[in-house]
Amino acid sequence: MALPVPAPMLASAGRPPDPPGGWSAELKWDGARGISRIQGSEVRFWSRNRRESTSAYPEVAASLLRVSADRDLLLDGELIAPDPATGAPIFGRLQRRMHVIRPTTALIAAVRVEYIVFDVLAVSGESVMDQTYLARRALLDDLELAGGLIRVPPFWNLAEIGADRLLAAASEAGMEGIISKKLDSLYEAGRRSSRWIKTPLRRTTEAVIAGWMPGNGANAATFGSLVLAAHDDKGSLRCIGCVGTGFSMSARRALRGALNELTRPTSPLDAPAPTTVEQSARWVDAVLIADIEYRELSAAGIIRHPSFRGIRTDRTITEVGWPK
DNA sequence: TTCCGACAGTGGGGTCGCAAT
DNA sequence: ATTGCGACCCCACTATCGGAA
Numbered sequence: 001m002a003l004p005v006p007a008p009m010l011a012s013a014g015r016p017p018d019p020p021g022g023w024s025a026e027l028k029w030d031g032a033r034g035i036s037r038i039q040g041s042e043v044r045f046w047s048r049n050r051r052e053s054t055s056a057y058p059e060v061a062a063s064l065l066r067v068s069a070d071r072d073l074l075l076d077g078e079l080i081a082p083d084p085a086t087g088a089p090i091f092g093r094l095q096r097r098m099h100v101i102r103p104t105t106a107l108i109a110a111v112r113v114e115y116i117v118f119d120v121l122a123v124s125g126e127s128v129m130d131q132t133y134l135a136r137r138a139l140l141d142d143l144e145l146a147g148g149l150i151r152v153p154p155f156w157n158l159a160e161i162g163a164d165r166l167l168a169a170a171s172e173a174g175m176e177g178i179i180s181k182k183l184d185s186l187y188e189a190g191r192r193s194s195r196w197i198k199t200p201l202r203r204t205t206e207a208v209i210a211g212w213m214p215g216n217g218a219n220a221a222t223f224g225s226l227v228l229a230a231h232d233d234k235g236s237l238r239c240i241g242c243v244g245t246g247f248s249m250s251a252r253r254a255l256r257g258a259l260n261e262l263t264r265p266t267s268p269l270d271a272p273a274p275t276t277v278e279q280s281a282r283w284v285d286a287v288l289i290a291d292i293e294y295r296e297l298s299a300a301g302i303i304r305h306p307s308f309r310g311i312r313t314d315r316t317i318t319e320v321g322w323p324k
Numbered sequence: 325t326t327c328c329g330a331c332a333g334t335g336g337g338g339t340c341g342c343a344a345t
Numbered sequence: 346a347t348t349g350c351g352a353c354c355c356c357a358c359t360a361t362c363g364g365a366a
Contacts, residue, residue, distance in 0.1 A: 244354030
């Protein structure tokens with residue numbers, strides 16, 4: 001009988017382990033998690049939430065079938081869409097494929113998808129999740145799956161390569177960070193484990209607080225998120241997104257008090273914000289400056305994965321330039 | 325009839341705060 | 346004191362459906 005498809009093991013966030021002895025490290029791929037099962041001539045994919053996604057990636061399934069050579073396998077990895085120019089995975093590109101149930105051949109040709117296999121969970125129908133990561137990686141290498149749209153990524157001994165060096169290399173290659181994995185750890189299906197630690201590369205910027213969005217539940221009395229803005233290269237104050245995380249409850253209350261004093265009826269921005277913001281925002285005078293941490297700027301100039309770090313008092317709003 | 329906007333669904337993610345350990 | 350998990354948030358993209366053009 002087929003093994004039930006496990007939910008993937010998840011990494012907790014944090015700095016790379018120190019001391020680094022007994023840990024491996026690899027690059028973090030910006031894509032969508034994919035558990036795959038090869039059984040006879042059938043290949044199927046499941047997402048992080050165990051929703052089947054096979055039909056979205058028919059060409060990847062075909063490629064995986066060719067390299068699997070009739071072995072019964074359960075694999076864990078990441079589906080990515082590389083930038084044709086640099087090879088670095090671009091999440092936005094993958095999104096053009098992710099939700100398309102029956103992609104046309106034109107779409108498949110336009111947006112190449114690759115499967116990065118970084119773990120093996122079962123061989124010949126037998127679970128290997130109770131083997132160590134080091135042992136599973138050895139098994140994975142023996143399977144010789146690389147080829148076509150299938151890649152088996154390298155991993156390093158963290159103590160030998162050094163976290164700082166690998167992070168710098170990740171940044172250089174346009175990757176989203178690194179993942180450290182304890183070499184003797186077992187596969188903890190469905191759990192966010194401290195034996196896998198993801199260290200994303202993040203940037204910081206300053207942003208003008210232009211308003212706030214109402215909150216729900218515990219945040220109904222304060223705010224849901226802050227509307228952020230910055231000056232573009234022409235000096236216009238434009239919305240760069242909203243931040244709704246990173247505040248303690250006491251910071252939320254204090255900020256809401258300060259925002260009440262600054263209320264104004266109209267937007268302080270020089271250009272309209274995105275529709276959803278325009279519809280619900282409560283505007284304030286543009287005088288407060290927030291420290292923001294984020295992953296990257298989207299194509300539309302909106303910060304992705306923002307979190308609030310604090311209020312800056314040593315700057316004036318004219319100094320707040322476009323995030324880099 | 326065609327086009328567009330709003331909305332839901334699914335993917336990715338970050339934190340806080342409290343209960344359980 | 347630490348850890349796990351639920352409850353809040355964030356952005357982007359596609360699919361869908363109803364109403365406007």
